[in-house]
Amino acid sequence: SIACFGSRRRIDDVAWLRAHSPLPLIADEDVRTVQDIPALAQAYDGINIKIMKAGGLQEALRMIHVARAHGLKIMLGCMVESSLGITAAAHLSPLVDWADLDGNLLIKNDPYRGATIAQGRLILPHAHGLGVVAAV
Secondary structure, rough: OOOOOOOOHHHHHHHHHHHHOOOEEEEOOOOOOOOHHHHHHOOOOOEEEEHHHOOOOHHHHHHHHHHHHHHEEEEEEOOOOHHHHHHHHOOOOHHOOEOOHHHHHHOOOOEOOOOEEOEEEEEEOOOOOOOOEEEO
16 A cells, blocks of 8 residues: 555545556555455455454454455465464465465574475465474
8 A cells, every 4th residue: 555544535545546557456554454444445456464463363364254245356465474474374375366475484583384385386284283383
């Protein structure tokens, strides 16, 4: 997004931009919880859900369902976080249009091993629970 959400004028400005842009507009900082989505649906083509910002997997899953009900595309994003958070988010990736889950690659001392990326695809681990194990 181009600024923080919060006003009717802001939504109108983004809606104008959407009408004139050949590229899809995805709400990022404007969306934190499911309550934000209905107002954003008139101005954006999609939303970016970050599990850590949303407050967990349950809220993220609710956000996915509400966004789909409003005809929005969904990107699953992340912050700089360990493989634990990335792997948790990766479990929701089959439900979204795009996944940008590489925040763990920015950490030198990641204490976990979980989802990996091979040829541009997320590979979920095959262990119990989230499949995350302690790094050795």
